[in-house]
Amino acid sequence: QKEVEQNSGPLSVPEGAIASLNCTYSDRGSQSFFWYRQYSGKSPELIMFIYSNGDKEDGRFTAQLNKASQYVSLLIRDSQPSDSATYLCAVSGFKTIFGAGTRLFVKA
Amino acid sequence: DAGITQSPRYKITETGRQVTLMCHQTWSHSYMFWYRQDLGHGLRLIYYSAAADITDKGEVPDGYVVSRSKTENFPLTLESATRSQTSVYFCASSARERLDGYTFGSGTRLTVV
Numbered sequence: 455q456k457e458v459e460q461n462s463g464p465l466s467v468p469e470g471a472i473a474s475l476n477c478t479y480s481d482r483g484s485q486s487f488f489w490y491r492q493y494s495g496k497s498p499e500l501i502m503f504i505y506s507n508g509d510k511e512d513g514r515f516t517a518q519l520n521k522a523s524q525y526v527s528l529l530i531r532d533s534q535p536s537d538s539a540t541y542l543c544a545v546s547g548f549k550t551i552f553g554a555g556t557r558l559f560v561k562a
Numbered sequence: 563d564a565g566i567t568q569s570p571r572y573k574i575t576e577t578g579r580q581v582t583l584m585c586h587q588t589w590s591h592s593y594m595f596w597y598r599q600d601l602g603h604g605l606r607l608i609y610y611s612a613a614a615d616i617t618d619k620g621e622v623p624d625g626y627v628v629s630r631s632k633t634e635n636f637p638l639t640l641e642s643a644t645r646s647q648t649s650v651y652f653c654a655s656s657a658r659e660r661l662d663g664y665t666f667g668s669g670t671r672l673t674v675v
Contacts, residue, residue: 485660486660486661486663488663488664490663496668496669497652497666497667497668497669498605498652498664498666499666500663500664500665503662503663505661542604542605544663544664546659546660546661547660550659550660550664552604552605553604554602554603554604555604
């Protein structure tokens with residue numbers, strides 16, 4: 455079992471829809487959770503972080519954390535073609551582990 | 563300019579040559595990291611540093627050497643480049659490693675021929 459797992463995708467959603475990206479992790483001691491966006495040929499960019507169970511909203515982005523079930527998700531509302539990218543989940547406990555990423559494609 | 567910069571952006575080298583990739587950050591972040599990113603493997607940690615003169619191995623350190631004599635610089639050296647080291651290399655920094663997330667440099671695309 456990988457320490458941080460993401461569906462590689464591609465996840466394809468129509469413009470204006472909600473994109474839901476999921477991530478599961480194995481270390482129950484993990485305390486901090488991050489979402490990065492990486493456009494093709496570019497470096498990862500931090501877009502969200504969450505520490506506590508529940509939801510955290512920032513504009514069109516909502517991060518959701520459920521430590522009991524060991525998953526973290528990212529919702530993108532009103533998806534735009536410019537949201538098309540690979541989204542990396544990162545989990546920090548004793549060490550920081552990155553997932554391999556989910557490719558999102560938003561169709562105009 | 564403020565931020566984290568990597569150089570060069572692109573590099574082609576021959577097998578067996580020594581190559582140094584540079585990383586410079588202007589925030590005085592304590593933590594700095596080197597990752598490589600390959601298709602099918604995602605980001606893999608090569609080395610990291612918690613402060614000047616403190617470095618430690620990551621997941622894939624073999625064939626690489628790092629140093630950190632100054633807080634702002636964290637060069638990565640490939641001692642004798644091999645084709646398997648062809649990759650995109652990212653440097654990153656963080657003020658509080660497990661709380662703040664990372665800021666990544668633009669990357670260096672290295673090709674070993």
